[in-house]
Amino acid sequence: MSIDIARVRQDTPGLDERLQLCACGAGIMPAPVLDAVIKHLQLEQSHGGYEAHALEGETLDAVYTDVARLINAQPQEIALVENATVAWCQAFYALDLKAGDRIISSDAEYAANYLAFLQREQRDGIVIDVAPALEDGSVDVDALESLITERTALISLTWMPTNGGLVNPAAAVGKIAQRHGVPYLLDACQAVGQTPADVQALGCDFLSATGRKFLRGPRGSGFLYVAERRIESLEPAMIDMFSATWDTRDTYSLRPDARRFENWENAYALRAGLGVAARYAKGIGLEHIQDRARMLASRLRAGLADIDGAVVRDIGRELSAIVSFTIDGLEPTQTVGDLRKRSIHIGSSSASSTRLDAEKRSLPTMLRAAPHYYNTEDEIDRLVCELARLRRMG
Ligand SMILES: Cc1ncc(COP(=O)(O)O)c(C=O)c1O
Structure with missing residues (x-):
């Protein structure tokens, strides 16, 4: 149809x-997205933020399922955050990269991502390898594979860049990442809502996306997917009493799910809108x-x-x-x-x-x-x- x-x-x-x-x-x-945002804000106006949250708890929990379904993931693999940059950075800065560790990027990498590489290059001594492109401009997957060494700690790819119509071969890169056991961070900011995105087929360990672009969600919404197999090994760059529990005076434990990348206070109205946007796109x-x-x-x-x-x-x-x-x-x-x-x-x-x-x-x-x-x-x-x-x- x-x-x-x-x-x-x-x-x-x-x-x-x-x-x-x-x-x-x-x-x-679309109107249903705006309606969901307004409805939640009105509830906050009449009941206060905490009561509104309690009343809408089920709906707000279902947002994880809505987003997970959109990309063929599990709800516990989703962290809801403010935008794609926060999502991407939460994954990137959780990686324990040491001096001499290498990351592979490509020509289409988004500025915010590359700035983060530069910061860790200067601060932590990581090395950035840029995979060459084919004549058509897309990343050369064979050349990318040949850059992998035992020090390669990450493959980072921008699937669809901000500056034009290029579509990088995200799933082919995923196969290589899996073959070599290298973590794979996919910037899907321009792809989610524009194109079918299936994290199983893409073979990525992390995927970052925003709400407001092709997904038609509200501004200030985004999400990070973290494959279940990777969650336990990742220590978020910053934690609070939502992402972790303060178990004894000197110890804490991190949440077992991807929500370890969230923190306690959130714009729940925007989340409600994001969930509707995910369902709306899937419905179409x-x-x-x-x-x-x-x-x-x-x-x-x-x-x-x-x-x-x-x-x-x-x-x-x-x-x-x-x-x-x-x-x-x-x-x-x-x-x-x-x-x-x-x-x-x-x-x-x-x-x-x-x-x-x-x-x-x-x-x-x-x-x-x-x-x-x-x-x-x-x-x-x-x-x-x-x-x-x-x-x-x-
Ligand atoms: C490819 C790509 N990645 C990441 C971003 C950042 O998204 P956000 O502004 O939601 O953080 C953008 C924004 O234009 C983008 O085009």
């Missing part, structure tokens, strides 16, 4: 007023979502090809729904602002968000658009028309 677009758009009032084409920045929440079907978002992205790439001076900057054999491009004579930040005045929302991406790739390809700041399944062909055509008009005027 294909997606009932009329129904989806009815659920998404934000689409009536603006042309929303930046799901890679922040997707638009991730295969359908992926097909439609990618179809709209291809339409946009085709439309851009007809604009004089436009260059689509996406690389990779398989392309996601993130479209990166430049247009001669159009400065990206200014263009985003000009489009905003006409109620069209896209974004831009600067070199510093994915420096390795940007330097390698000498990328300038680019325009970045990402249709989602809730968009229509007409909306894509309207964006193309507006860009062509700006180009003529510019």
Whole structure:
């Protein structure tokens, strides 16, 4: 069954007023997500935060199940956190890395992740190996495998980068990681909600994701998956009396589940919204979502090809729904602002968000658009028309 677009758009009032084409920045929440957030906040208003939590305990516990189902994990393998960066860092900083330990990264690595590598390089003496890319821009899995030594302590991969349509071969890397027993941390921030994500098939030990992008959850929500087999060996970088119990004056024990990466105080209203967003996406079907978002992205790439001076900057054999491009004579930040005045929302991406790739390809700041399944062909055509008009005027 294909997606009932009329129904989806009815659920998404934000689409009536603006042309929303930046799901890679922040997707638009459907009404049931917003309703869940508001309902919980109202309960907090009437009963106070603790009572509201007690009343909604079951629903809030079910969020772990909703998120786990989305990625084919177990609820005890999920930690609910504020965003993808916190999720990723919770896993990364829990790794006991010593001087001389090596981590493998790749050209598409997200800036926040690479900054964390640099910090531990300078602080702990770890060594960063960057796996080369194939000609199409995706990571070369054979070359990545040949970088593995007995000191390799982590493989880190950004599945779909922030700066364009590349889709890295996340499952193939997972096979290599498993074959060598090397922990594998997958940044799935742009993938979750856009594409089917199955941690068993991906073979990752950790997966980080955010709520607000393609998953259409509220801002300030995200999650970390930690494979059960890894949980016990991980000491979170910081703990409190939720992640651990203070057993005797001098001893503590960590929680046995992935919630050892959480702490005591949380935005429960946002969690409620995240759970609904996970169910909503699953209800529509991730295969359908992926097909439609990618179809709209291809339409946009085709439309851009007809604009004089436009260059689509996406690389990779398989392309996601993130479209990166430049247009001669159009400065990206200014263009985003000009489009905003006409109620069209896209974004831009600067070199510093994915420096390795940007330097390698000498990328300038680019325009970045990402249709989602809730968009229509007409909306894509309207964006193309507006860009062509700006180009003529510019
Ligand atoms: C690939 C990738 N990883 C991680 C992040 C960070 O996500 P968050 O802002 O939720 O921490 C982003 C955000 O754009 C991203 O594109």
